Structures are given as structure tokens and as C-alpha cells.
Amino acid sequence: MESAVATAAPQRAAVALRGITKRFPGVLANDHVDFEAAEGEVHALLGENGAGKSTLSNILTGLYRPDEGEILLYGEPREFHSPREAIDAGIGMVHQHFRLVEPFTVAENVVLGEHGSDASFLVHPRVIERRVAEIGARYGLDIDPRAKIWQLSVGEQQRVEILKALYREAKILILDEPTAVLTPQEADALFVTLRAMALEGRTVIFISHKLHEVKAVADRVTVLRGGRSVATVPTADATPHSLAALMVGRDVEINRRVEDGRSPGERVLSVSNLSAAGDRGALAVKDVSLDVRAGEVLAVAGVAGNGQRELAEAITGMRSVTRGEVRVLGEPLHTGDPRAAIRAGIAHVPEDRLGTAVAPSLSIASNVVLKSYRTSLASRGPLLLLEKIREGAASLIHLYDVKAPGPATPARQLSGGNLQKVVLGREFAGEPKVLIAASPTRGLDVGAIESVHAYLREAAARGLAILLISEDLDEILALADRIAVMYEGQIVGEVDAGTATVEEIGLLMAGHAE
């Protein structure tokens, strides 16, 4: 380590990327990207999905090699042939999906794969634990080094990832959408840590598409759009609107749901005292009761992993119910059977688009009739009406403006936004009475989010009862009439969407019920 003691000397560029180009078959992921982050700086990398943020960070961490361009670290040109070399050069990465071994302890995960200069065959757990605790204390990353990963909350697991990077003496830390899994309060704590690291002369590269976060934590921001770097600006000079315009290339509306003065209709979905087990067998949904009326959007907010997914699955029959009942228009539903839920008029937009909502290798046409293939729309007796199926898919593609070569295109070739349009189109076509939408815009870009929101609003206006499950407060505020907050499997509070504040909801999400 040539400069183990990073001084708070005048800001020089810790990382400089010049003319980075990376091509994938059919895609130009990075197109001559220039990027510079100084020592002691928190630098945000802002862009929509598909703007090239992940590719750029993968290049910087040695996972990909650029087709063109050069990487300079502290002024010296470097070439990484593997992630190992990037780690040795002092670059640490905190991925969106954690790379942790669940049955291992925090300390064990921190030293995993580590074989530095003092590497010996033997591991000294006490020494490592002490160091991990030291680093944690220094940066406000409060965590027990001997806790097993699976015992930790998602926010704590993220701290372990950061600890891992710090333990390896990362001078440059990249975080890929780190707040996606955090409550607003946890996010604030993370920002404090990041500032502390910057103060020590480290460089933090913060990848995000959330404007207010970028404003809150970063010194400067570089905006990527369509694989190019379009601007680097000090955050002090930027407004959420100017950043959004840079990111999308046009002005976007950021606002709440337009109040259209409708009064909600009859009670369509009625869930009472519902309990369901999680994947590990413990109760994940505990005694949940809620009602959704026709034309109403009830949002269930909460940090990921508090039983929302299980709630959605229990209502839609994907998960068996241990107690309680679900009624649709007063009729009790035979739970634990997706087919019964479909028959009762429950449409479902699942969280996992490619793995659950569609059969990825099959054509758009097949996926459009995924639920209706048993009806006269798609079959006569045991035989499929292929022509009718193809026409139906073609009209859905047209109606929902799906960008796809045609009905025969495999679903996996569609972008997230287009795939979601296919899913929404299919679910609405079944003339449902209630829609359960779980994170319907996760991973979509701003344009696609807008259109998904528009479709959901339209559906509610037509009288559909919508249960929206989301971790994105912006989305919830944009769509919901009422907001129920879920924490550890229970509904801990309900607030009116018209008057609720982010802070109020955030406190409930963190389990601080009044």
C-alpha cells in the first residue's frame, strides 16, 4: 500500500475514467464516458436504468474490461484483469444484492476471500473480530462481529458489506443503489457514514436514481444518459428538477396523485385476520386485516422483508394461509390456490417479473394467454386457437405500445418496462375486480414508471380496487388513497395519503408506531 495514510491534501482526482466505451451484442452500454471523482468527495452517479451506471461500475471494479478508454487512479493509468486487481488497487464495491454467506458470522464474511500480506493458513477469529469492531466504531457502523448474517436486518447486512470494503482498506468505495432496501432513517444513518469516510479522504461513488438522495449526500453528481456522460455538476447548484431533466432528457412531472373527487365504491377485497408462514416456516404475515373498495388504491408500505410479499402471495393463492380469510365481493376465497384467485377476479402483478409473471423463454403471445388459455379466448376444447392467440397478443402490443418485434418474441428479450406493459395488459384483459400489484415499477426507468402509474390510475378510475405493495415512498404517494404500513408482518398503522408526510410513514416503517 503506497499511500496507506490518505491525507486531506488538496483535492486531486482519485478516479478518472477517460473515453470509456463498452459494447455488448446489440447494445452500446458505455459510449465514451468521462468521469472524475476527487479524493474526499462523495460523487453521485445518476441515471435511469439502462443508462450505463452498472456497466461503468463493473468496469471500475474489474468485472468487465472496457473496449476503449482508460482508467486512471490517482493519476496513474491502470488496467484491471480481474476484480481481485481492482480490490488490490483500493476499490471496494457494495452491490445492490449483497454478496454475503448467510450462515457465517459478520467477521467471517469480512475476511472471506481475503489473503493479504499477512495471510497465513490459520484464521484468528478474535483478532479479526476486534478489527471489525474497531472499524465499525470509527464509522458509526454499529454491528456485532459475531452475529450471523441471517440474523441481521437488510440494513445491517449492508453495513457488513461496507465493513468488508473498509477492512480491505478501500480508498474508493462504490455503492450501487444502497438505499433501495433502507428506511428513510436508515438511509440517513448511511449518509452520515459516507460523509465520515469522505472526510478521511476516501472517495465515495454513490450510484442512484433518487434525486433527493443525491442532493442530500453528494458533493458533485455526474449524470449518465443512454450510455453517455451528459453532465457533471456540483449538487449545490442542482435542483431535483434540473437533475431529472438531465437524466431523462426532458422535463418530468413529480407530483402526487391528482385528486379527482371520486368517492370509493363498494368493498371489493376484504382480508380479515390473515396469517401466513414465510419461506423459513415462521409466520411472515400476522393477523392482517384490510379492505379495498372499488376505485380505491390502498398502498402497503414497508421496508423489504416485512411480510408484504408474503401478504400479496397469500391473497393471490401463491402461498397457503394458516389463519384468516379473504373475500372478494363478499364471497369467501378458497385460499392457497392461484386458479381460485384468478377465477374470483384477483389480478396479480408479482414483484418478480421475469421469474413469476411470465415464462421467460416463451413468446409474448404465450405469455399474454398465460392465464386465459383455458377460456374460449384462446382454445376450443383441448386445442389452442393459435391464430386468435397471435392476434390477441398483437392487439395488446399495439394497445399498450409495447416495443417488441412481434408476438413471437420471447418475453425475456423485452426490457423491464415493456415486459411490465405486457403483464399489465394481460391482467387487465381478464376483467379483474381487484389488482394486487407488488413493486410494479421496481427496476423500471422514469419513462416506464410514468406509464405504469398512468395505467394503474386509469384502472382505479374505471373502478378497479387496487392493493399496491411498494417500498418506494414516491410511488406510494403518487398513487395511493390510503397507506397502510407493514412492519414485521403486521399492519402497524394507516395514514391518509393526502396528508401523510414521508417522515411519518418512515417512522412507522421503522416500527415506531405512536
Add this chain to the structure above:
Amino acid sequence: MLALERRLKQPRWLSFAVPIAAIAFSFALMALVLVATGHSPGTTYRRIWESAFTANGALTQTIVSATPLAFTGLAAAVAFRMNLFNIGGEGQLYFGSIFAAYAGIFLGRQGWPTATVIGAMVLAGMAGGTVLALVPGVLRAVFSTNEIITSLMLNYAAGYLLNYLIFDSHSYIRDATSPSAAVFPQGQMLPDSGSWPAWNLHLTSGGLFLPLGFVLAIAAAAVLWVLYNRTRFGFEVQVIGDSTRAARYAGMRTRRKILAVMAISGAVAGLGGASQDGDFRHLVDARGLQQSYYGYTGIVVAALARYNPFAVVLVAVLIGGLDNAGYTLQGADFPSGLVGVMKGIILFSALGAEVLIRYRVRFGRPHAEPAA
């Protein structure tokens, strides 16, 4: 440097061109082996072609070899399409042979007319294969047991049952009367009414005989094609094969489909066993069946045919021809091992080339490319 990149689009012509190129490549590679061992590639290839297809009666013999492979290939393809790995075609074929023999001998002795005896043998053979295939099927559907292990193990169980019935017991299908049976135990000959017909198409000089079994294999391929491409059942199988979660989400009854597909797969393999009795061997040939490895070869056939039923029949004929040529070629000047090497190279190239359909190969260092 060499890199594999996933193809964004898989052009249709590739799925034809790649296997053909693979076979051409394997012949070129084999030519080197032949030259190295002192044989003329040209002569050898000509002899293969002749003894597989053009010589007197060669095509008939090839079809005889191809028939069981078509059945076991279809059986494997049917199940593999749903990601259900029925490796038990071998044992299911034995069971088909046993069940068909019971039906044929019993009804033949009762003096039933030929058509009914044959019909009964077909149904019994299918039932035999189904019975055995449902064991791993039920275990998979109810207990999520790995069907690869269970169906494979049952092959050995079926083999032992076959040995027991023919060699170690006085079963109904064992020959207890003929003089040769006293020296060497063998199956009971089927009555004449249990002998399946073959039709001479008079296409080649020595006549081209199509046995009933081969006709049934083509019919089965057609039925399965319609079932998988034109029906609700086939649609469900496709969805389940691609994503069980999506299938559950769509309200499909996955367990029932597992049972149905295993039953169909077993029935097709069992039909292959019945055809061995009725078309070719006219008795339960315990040793012959076990030495042929039809079930395992069928898996290779299915893979080469990319699970397309009609392609399965075609590939079965090609592999059958190669088998045939192998018998003709081997002799004092041409060791049988060399025939095995040849088959191995062809199979390896064909299966190895699969990857080229889904991926493209890029040469050179990735960043040394000219700008686009």
C-alpha cells in the same frame, strides 16, 4: 483470446446448419484417426454409407435398429421438454416388453384373432412402461424426489426383474418346453398371431420393409407433436418446463402434469418394448435387450433432435444406420473399437456444437476491436 457471447437472436437456419456442420467436422476429424490407423477415409465412408443405406436390405436393417431408438428417443424428449428428466426409458422398455409378452402369449393361446392380439400387445406394452414410469412420477409429484435418480435406479430393478422372469423362475413368459431352452433359458416364443406385420414398399432392389413398430413410432411422433404444439396440455407443459413459478402463478396443476407427462413418456418407451417382442425378437429377449442400451441411446437421440418429435425419428434412423454400418465394418482389418471411436466423435461434435446455436464465438482481445 477466445470469448463466447450469448446470441441476442437465434436465427432459424442455425439450428439446421450447426448440426450438419458438426457432422461434417466429425467426419473430418475421424478421417485423421482413420489415416493414422492405416485406413482409407474415402473407402471407409463409402462402406459406411453403403452398409447403412444403399446396400441390399441395408435400409431395412437400419430401420430395424432405428425403431427402438425412435421410441426411447420420443420417451425422453416428451419428458425433457418439461424439464422432467426421465432417464428410465431403459427399464420402461423392459416392462413394455414383459407386459406385451404376457398379453401376446395369453391371448394368442386363447386363439384370439391377430389384430386383437396385436392391439392388446400395444396397449399392454404402453401400460407396462407407464406403470414403471409412474413410480418416479408419483415420487416427484408428491415428495419432490429427484426423478433422475429414481428413474435411473429403476432401470436396474427392471433389469433384475427381466433376469428373474427369464432365467431364475418358471414364469409364464419363459420357454419351458423347447429342447434349446433346456440348455439355455430363454423367453417363450410368441404365437403367430402375436407377430407384428411389416410392409414391403418395393422401393429398393432388396425390398424396403417397414415394420409396424416403425409406423407406430412415426404415428407417435405426429401425435406428440400435435399434443405439444397445438393443445392446452402442450401449452401447460411448455410453461411448466420454462418456469414452475410462472405455471403456479397461472393456476396450472403442476403435479397432475408431472404424472401425465411421466405416464406418456413411459407409455412410449413401453411401446418400444412391445415392438421388440412383436416386430423383431418374438420373445422376451432378456439378454439382448439389456445389451442394447436402447433407453440410454434414446436420451442421446432426443438431445441431438433437440426434443423435436419428428427430428427424433430422423436422428434415430441416422444412429440406427451408424450402428448397422458398425456391424458390417468391424472385422479383422477394422477393429470394433474404431467403430466406437467414430460414433463417439460424431456424438461429441453434435452435442458440443449445440452451444454454437446459443452463443457466438469471438476471437481476439475484446478491446483490440476497431471502433464501430
